[in-house]
Amino acid sequence: MPGSAGGGERHVSEPGNAVRPETSVAADRARAVLPGSISALLMLAVALTGATRPRLSWDEVTSAEVSQRTLGQIWRLIHNVDAVFGTYYAFLRFWTSLFGDGELSLRLPSILAMAAAVGLTAELGRRLFTPLIGLTAGVLLVIVPNTSRYAAEARPYAFVCFFSMLSLLLLLVAVGGRDAARTAGPDAAATGVPAARRRYVWVLYGGAVLLLGAFHLVALSTLAAHAVAVGIVARRRRDPRLAGIWLLTVVVAVAPLAPLAGLGARQDSTQLHWVPPITASAIRRMPAEITGSSPVAWLLLGMAVLAVWHPARRLVPVAVLALAPVIAVAVASVLVTPMWVARYMLVALAPLALLAAVALAAGAPQPRTWRGLLDGRLLRIGAVLLLLAAVAVPGQRAIRQPTAKNGPDYRGLAALVGRYEQPGDVIVYPPRNRAMRAGMDYYLRRLPSRPRDVLLSIPSTRTGLLIAAEHPDDAARLAGSTGIWLMVADRRPDPLTVRPGLRELLTTEYAEVGRWKRKHATAVLYRPRR
Structure with a gap:
């Protein structure tokens, strides 16, 4: 509680801490928002650079055309084709009615969504690990060429990345309660958080899961990572009720998506007829297709693999989040219908960047002054990021060429x-x-x-x-x-x-x-x- 000490500087007390000056608390709060804010703003600046230079792709012109239909016409459309994009089309109808359907206007929602997704990735890294790891993960995502490409794409994939990160972050808050101190991780105790607030966070989490599936059903494969995270926390607390709360929330959230899934299943022959069967060569090409650059892909994967040498408790949900969409799409491509398409697995980029950031920045000091930035380990992190950025330059240039997008010019x-x-x-x-x-x-x-x-x-x-x-x-x-x-x-x-x-x-x-x-x-x- 706030108090005073001898009429001097006001102090506040925090759980598990000695009384600290209010100015120190304010400084800590400012530092807490920096990884996410810096990453989001950097992503916004990079994504806006040359955003209108490529002409619209064949999918984007469909988005542009459908955005000019009435909601009734969109409703009729999704009963025949493109049901899985119905939510995005309805949103774009509302957006273009306010801001027009110019190239920048069509792409701006995705640019904002991707910037927010990168900021949330950095925040997730801060909460699970350290602020430096969070910031490093955010910068890694900004460097990846396809993060910019699908940011400047009038399709729902940037929204999927956003809701994927938002849902996991809300789950972390719901099961952790506090600001998940970096030493506590996802199983931080929920003491001190009012039950009403926890219920509110669970509701928000359910809403994020609903929107995740509404923007792309394949992205619901990321719930496998949520199940692992909840399972770890429930086991450590010996509280099976937590798993029950999560399962009930997810069931309630995804139930409204059943009609959408039914329509999508009936339309798969028209939606995915162009996708070739999955092959070994297609699997080998996929890392480069997801990132937009083969050298960037293998450098990022190499760093992510090195993360296995770090404590696994907080890495497991992140690793599952990176693998689940890829495995789900691969299994569906073999057993149901071919859907081995890079953009369907774009949600794997953020957890992959988090794993790479852990390998790169774990154990490095947290700089609190400009002089702290000159620490040798921090300089090595900067050097690796600069190397990766240099390797990514050709890919970043390629995605901004006038004919970079799919389809005719x-x-x-x-x-x-x-x-x-x-x-x-x-x-x-x-x-x-x-x-x-x-x-x-x-x-x-x-x-x-x-x-x-x-x-x-x-x-x-x-x-x-x-x-x-x-x-x-x-x-x-x-x-x-x-x-x-x-x-x-x-x-x-x-x-x-x-x-x-x-x-x-x-x-x-x-x-x-x-x-x-x-x-x-x-x-x-x-x-x-x-």
Whole structure:
């Protein structure tokens, strides 16, 4: 309780501590927030750097298109396709109604979510280990190229990383009660914390688990780490009720996700048809695909493996958190349907960084002055981080290239159309292609004029799908046009194979006057024969 000593400086008493000056308590509190704050701000700055340079990916143009639908249209969509992204689409609908659907606006929620995820990772490291380990883990995540890539991606994966870290941190608070002093770890005693507050934290934890699954069901595999952490604490306290409370909270949290899981299971043939079966070579490539850089991946994994030489009690839940998503996706890929995709396992990056940080910074002194930063062990940590950053530079540059994202270069194709388009031109897209029409529409609308999409019959917003319906009489509708732009979503030698019904028209009445190849796409311009 607060008190006074002889009318001088006020003091406060803390459990297990002698009376300490209030200024010292304030300084400790300030130091406590530094690892998370510094890491989050650093991640925010790095993620914003060049965030709009890459054009939207084929998945991002889908996000952009669906974000302009009404909630009723989104509800209809998820009953046919993309059910697992329904929560994200609904959120993006709300966001773009306030801030628009420009490239930065579409990506900003993910940038903020990833910055928060990195900050929470640093805070988790501080609570489980030391402030230095927390800060080191945060900096490691900032260095990893794919942390920036998926921060600047208008898809739900950054949110999954955020809710993964938030749920584990809330679980730590719920079972530890206090600020989980770094010497206590996840099984810190819950004494001194009001029961009402603990119940409130459990409710927040359940909400975080619900949102984790709502943004991506595969991420619920991280609950294996939660089970291990609770099991360790319950065993040490000889309190099986703790495990029961956790299990009840999780069951209540995930129960509302059952309809979503049912829809997703029925849609797996359309959602994952493009994923090849898991192979040994695919497994070998996965570390580089998760991190965005092969050298960074193996350096990070090497440091993480070295963490096994440190006390295991607090490392076990972190190790399980790193392994559970990878194992879950691998098992599902073998037994259910192929889903061996790097972005589905992005949640493994944060615990991997924590393990690497433990190996790198455990036992190092906690600097309290500028002079303390000159300690030799701290300098070695800095040198390793600088080495890793230097190794990551090519990967960081690569993810910021204009065509770094998956799919065709819609922005480049739209600029091409804008350069050569004439009044009366029309544009033709590959049939039943979900992304080419959405991507071109997104960028063409920024031009003063654009070719007419004369084959469009029913927009995708009204079909309840991601593809639009087209008029069947394609040749008749194109006849007489001053120019026909044919967009092909690959670089095939004969572009007319994508629209065989137009071959006679385009080879007899029109002549090809231009053909341009862009990433994963070909644009062909036809003009009437003179």
